[in-house]
Amino acid sequence: MIEISSLxxxxxxEKIAQMGLPKFRAKQIYEWLHKKNVDSFDKMTNLxxxxxxxxxxxxxxxxxxxxxxxxxxxxxxxxxxxEFSDGECVESVVMKYKYGNSICVSTxxxxxxxxxFCASTKAGRVRxxxxxxxxxxxxxxxxxxxxxxxHIVLMGIGEPLDNFDNxxxxxxxxxxxxxxxxxxxxxxxxxxxxxxxxxxxxxxNLQITLSISIHSPTxxxxxxxxxxxKKYPISELIEACRSYVKTTGRRISFEYxxxxxxxxxxxxxxxxxxxxxxxxxxxxxxxxxxxxxxDYRKSDKEAIERFKNIIEKHKITATVRRKLGADxxxxxxxxxxxxxxxxx
Ligand code: SAH
Numbered sequence: 001m002i003e004i005s006s007l008x009x010x011x012x013x014e015k016i017a018q019m020g021l022p023k024f025r026a027k028q029i030y031e032w033l034h035k036k037n038v039d040s041f042d043k044m045t046n047l048x049x050x051x052x053x054x055x056x057x058x059x060x061x062x063x064x065x066x067x068x069x070x071x072x073x074x075x076x077x078x079x080x081x082x083e084f085s086d087g088e089c090v091e092s093v094v095m096k097y098k099y100g101n102s103i104c105v106s107t108x109x110x111x112x113x114x115x116x117f118c119a120s121t122k123a124g125r126v127r128x129x130x131x132x133x134x135x136x137x138x139x140x141x142x143x144x145x146x147x148x149x150x151h152i153v154l155m156g157i158g159e160p161l162d163n164f165d166n167x168x169x170x171x172x173x174x175x176x177x178x179x180x181x182x183x184x185x186x187x188x189x190x191x192x193x194x195x196x197x198x199x200x201x202x203x204x205n206l207q208i209t210l211s212i213s214i215h216s217p218t219x220x221x222x223x224x225x226x227x228x229x230k231k232y233p234i235s236e237l238i239e240a241c242r243s244y245v246k247t248t249g250r251r252i253s254f255e256y257x258x259x260x261x262x263x264x265x266x267x268x269x270x271x272x273x274x275x276x277x278x279x280x281x282x283x284x285x286x287x288x289x290x291x292x293x294x295d296y297r298k299s300d301k302e303a304i305e306r307f308k309n310i311i312e313k314h315k316i317t318a319t320v321r322r323k324l325g326a327d328x329x330x331x332x333x334x335x336x337x338x339x340x341x342x343x344x
Contacts, residue, residue: 080140286320
């Protein structure tokens with residue numbers, strides 16, 4: 001069976017032609033899948049029964065089912081545990097902002113990167129998600145909430161640049177006018193720093209925002225938190241970032257999770273500014289979310305303010321991420337862990 005929701009319009013058109021069907025059928029089917037976001041061929045009401053039957057025999061649609069759903073009483077943030085047909089689960093979170101609804105999607109089942117502060121990686125990577133499965137998270141969330149999603153962040157479970165081809169296809173299909181047509185400027189991709197893939201991404205010259213999970217300004221500290229730093233140390237990462245800005249003209253956003261007594265000192269802030277000097281960038285400070293599997297604690301309010309002030313003193317813009325969905329543990333990959341009883 002072929003996963004139809006991962007086929008681009010051209011690929012679908014080819015398949016439809018091979019089946020001896022007229023061209024307009026590809027357009028109809030693509031629209032049902034990517035504009036109307038239906039989850040079954042039987043809902044494609046302008047196709048005759050015989051054709052729906054044929055599609056059912058050859059293809060399947062990768063829109064996930066809702067395994068669990070938590071809604072924050074504080075701010076309406078919705079967290080989903082989505083399940084795919086093979087029983088694997090990922091998490092997605094819908095956040096409501098003044099400018100519109102934003103969804104945080106997963107790109108892999110689990111993650112191979114091993115960051116010490118992150119719940120999603122504790123039991124490793126199971127598999128990549130297909131383009132259709134990443135799209136399916138957006139589609140299911142949008143049909144479930146009944147509200148348009150206007151912004152996407154690839155910051156859920158997984159490392160997007162470790163699933164490069166599928167993520168590129170997703171970006172193309174979701175920002176395409178034949179699909180949801182979400183502007184690339186409303187999409188952010190976050191990476192722990194897979195350097196060669198940053199160069200590859202730059203070549204695509206997309207309008208998306210690249211976020212870099214930097215979290216530490218020195219190799220020793222960063223390597224202790226993020227194993228990827230052994231392979232691609234900070235100097236190489238920053239060089240790739242400068243090159244990315246030069247090629248794309250897009251500002252890079254640096255994510256820095258503040259951990260009490262670990263990376264929140266004024267020295268760390270100064271060193272971070274030295275690294276970023278002269279780069280078109282922004283710093284996003286995130287008070288670390290405590291997870292069961294580590295002893296990290298959030299920095300104090302004063303330490304966060306002090307860190308932010310130092311960055312701003314160097315004329316780099318900085319924001320402290322507002323916590324949404326605090327009552328539903330919206331930020332971590334913990335629902336999947338609970339559901340699978342992954343206890344490592
Ligand atoms: N693999 C990608 C995207 C997924 S993680 C990446 O590393 O960027 C999305 C963001 O959440 C990253 O910046 C990540 O470092 C951060 N993060 C993960 N666990 C966290 C935690 N417990 N507290 C705060 N931020 C966390």
